[in-house]
Amino acid sequence: MASTAYTRPSKPPGPAGGERRAPRLAKELGRIEPKKLGIGLVAGCCLALLTYLSFARLFAIYSPVFDSTSLVMKNTSPATTTTAPVEALPQKSNDAEDEKDATDPEADPTIPDLAEQEQKKEQETRKPSSGGGGGGGGGGGDAIEARITCDENGVDQGFPYARPPVCELAGDIRVSPKDKTMFFVNPTGAGPFDANGEKKIRPFARKDDFLLPGVVEVTIKSVPSAEAAPQCTRRHRVPVVVFSVAGYTDNFFHDNTDVLIPLFLTASHLKGEVQLLITNFKPWWVRKFTPVLRKLSNYEPINLDKDGEVHCFGAGHLGLYRDRDLIIGPHATRNPRNLTMVDYNRFLRRAFGLPRDAPAVLGEKTGARPRMLIIERKGTRKLLNLGEVRAECEGLGFDVTVAEAGADVRDFAAVVNSVDVLLAVHGAGLTNQIFLPTGAVLLQVVPWGKMDWMATNFYGQPARDMRLRYVEYYVSEEETTLKDKYPRDHYVFKDPMAIHAQGWPAIADIIMKQDVMVNMTRFRPYLRKALDELQE
Ligand SMILES: *[C@@H]1O[C@H](CO)[C@@H](O)[C@H](O)[C@H]1NC(C)=O
Numbered sequence: 218m219a220s221t222a223y224t225r226p227s228k229p230p231g232p233a234g235g236e237r238r239a240p241r242l243a244k245e246l247g248r249i250e251p252k253k254l255g256i257g258l259v260a261g262c263c264l265a266l267l268t269y270l271s272f273a274r275l276f277a278i279y280s281p282v283f284d285s286t287s288l289v290m291k292n293t294s295p296a297t298t299t300t301a302p303v304e305a306l307p308q309k310s311n312d313a314e315d316e317k318d319a320t321d322p323e324a325d326p327t328i329p330d331l332a333e334q335e336q337k338k339e340q341e342t343r344k345p346s347s348g349g350g351g352g353g354g355g356g357g358g359d360a361i362e363a364r365i366t367c368d369e370n371g372v373d374q375g376f377p378y379a380r381p382p383v384c385e386l387a388g389d390i391r392v393s394p395k396d397k398t399m400f401f402v403n404p405t406g407a408g409p410f411d412a413n414g415e416k417k418i419r420p421f422a423r424k425d426d427f428l429l430p431g432v433v434e435v436t437i438k439s440v441p442s443a444e445a446a447p448q449c450t451r452r453h454r455v456p457v458v459v460f461s462v463a464g465y466t467d468n469f470f471h472d473n474t475d476v477l478i479p480l481f482l483t484a485s486h487l488k489g490e491v492q493l494l495i496t497n498f499k500p501w502w503v504r505k506f507t508p509v510l511r512k513l514s515n516y517e518p519i520n521l522d523k524d525g526e527v528h529c530f531g532a533g534h535l536g537l538y539r540d541r542d543l544i545i546g547p548h549a550t551r552n553p554r555n556l557t558m559v560d561y562n563r564f565l566r567r568a569f570g571l572p573r574d575a576p577a578v579l580g581e582k583t584g585a586r587p588r589m590l591i592i593e594r595k596g597t598r599k600l601l602n603l604g605e606v607r608a609e610c611e612g613l614g615f616d617v618t619v620a621e622a623g624a625d626v627r628d629f630a631a632v633v634n635s636v637d638v639l640l641a642v643h644g645a646g647l648t649n650q651i652f653l654p655t656g657a658v659l660l661q662v663v664p665w666g667k668m669d670w671m672a673t674n675f676y677g678q679p680a681r682d683m684r685l686r687y688v689e690y691y692v693s694e695e696e697t698t699l700k701d702k703y704p705r706d707h708y709v710f711k712d713p714m715a716i717h718a719q720g721w722p723a724i725a726d727i728i729m730k731q732d733v734m735v736n737m738t739r740f741r742p743y744l745r746k747a748l749d750e751l752q753e
């Protein structure tokens with residue numbers, strides 16, 4: 218059985234080396250996104266969902282979460298509180314939508330230019346603050362220079378949520394959770410403050426107008442002297458990072474894109490010497506990701522929603538830096554240390570104690586058998602002929618495990634880290650690629666529906682950035698259960714972009730709900746390619 222793995226013939230005909238980018242096998246494609254069910258639909262929330270979906274369409278945002286209506290219900294505030302809708306939108310959103318609509322289905326539609334447009338507004342002020350007073354700043358007793366920089370107006374074309382506001386402060390900072398306020402001793406009063414000397418931010422690392430009303434707002438209040446600020450009851454010798462875990466957390470994709478990676482980007486250079494102050498505190502979430510939080514901070518996180526102390530710091534952040542989804546790009550101020558996803562993967566391995574940094578070295582000498590994990594989906598986008606795929610993989614010499622992520626992150630991370638190839642149908646489960654050894658292979662099965670934008674931006678490009686080998690397989694119209702629901706001359710097959718043009722309800726209803734049955738004649742070469750990639 219293992220012979221195929223050891224003595225590989227020449228490359229398979231299908232997906233040749235150069236095709237990684239986009240196999241473009243005809244116009245097959247597609248699909249949206251993840252999250253494994255679990256939580257039931259809450260009655261009465263349909264309205265909120267619809268609102269959400271229509272906003273999403275306006276924003277032209279594709280998110281893995283749309284798949285999971287339950288999440289929307291669970292973590293967001295009422296739709297009625299949605300703020301700043303259309304008018305506030307930069308016109309780019311419409312452009313993205315137009316562009317998509319106008320695009321020939323064969324052309325690569327909405328993948329935006331990586332070059333982002335920045336409109337960064339920074340305000341800085343430097344001035345020594347009065348030291349001592351009602352309890353002075355951090356250590357040393359010397360006056361600390363008061364400094365605040367806010368990065369609020371960054372724009373990333375096509376990814377309107379990717380530039381959340383962040384303020385960086387240094388000086389005499391006193392955080393009073395009960396006031397939801399960071400008092401900032403700032404004698405000159407200079408800085409990005411309103412007439413009341415305040416700056417308000419909802420510190421969630423996804424700038425999403427639908428979500429933000431559910432995020433606790435935190436105020437930075439500029440005060441002229443230490444006397445005007447509350448007395449410190451606890452002093453910290455380390456900086457603080459204040460952030461929210463509201464939003465779509467509990468979807469593993471969003472846990473990473475909207476919180477953990479932003480935290481890594483913002484605080485990992487502090488090597489644990491940082492105090493995390495969390496709002497919209499969810500004990501279960503903090504428990505679930507304790508290994509990551511411990512790796513980031515040597516101190517117990519503080520619950521900003523409950524705490525009654527006044528915590529004093531000499532420096533800190535309100536909000537988190539972030540980038541695209543499972544992507545960390547270079548940026549002079551938001552990523553000055555040039556962190557990459559490869560760094561994030563390494564960090565996670567240390568946090569979870571995962572042993573493998575590289576995939577198995579195959580071959581007769583090592584006797585190693587390549588290992589594959591197939592992540593099973595049980596709700597939508599099931600791989601109907603999983604058994605057949607598994608048998609084929611075993612025939613190629615893979616040692617195959619079929620599993621679904623459970624509640625324990627470390628357990629599943631260990632399973633993922635133990636394999637060389639991860640195979641899954643498009644969905645949040647693919648986020649688990651973050652635990653693969655560098656150089657392992659990710660094989661994404663993309664269902665029908667012209668879903669290449671999502672396939673690429675949520676999982677394909679991230680895989681490349683993590684230095685994984687990436688293989689994608691777009692199912693044909695013969696391989697989707699949509700063929701049982703729609704006639705072949707329906708626009709679902711003739712013009713899948715028409716589904717996208719209708720917005721999220723249509724995408725969720727049609728594209729999200731299909732299952733796939735891969736044609737082994739077509740699919741086999743991709744499995745071989747996965748094996749080949751491992752041996753390169
Ligand atoms: C990050 O990359 C830039 C551009 O290549 C370089 O100038 C800078 O020195 C790098 N910074 C660090 C901390 O390595």
Ligand SMILES: *[C@@H]1O[C@H](CO)[C@@H](O)[C@H](O)[C@H]1NC(C)=O
Pocket residue numbers: 695736737738739
């Ligand atoms: C599977 O794919 C092959 C190659 O494209 C094709 O010839 C064959 O008809 C397909 N089988 C089915 C059942 O569609």
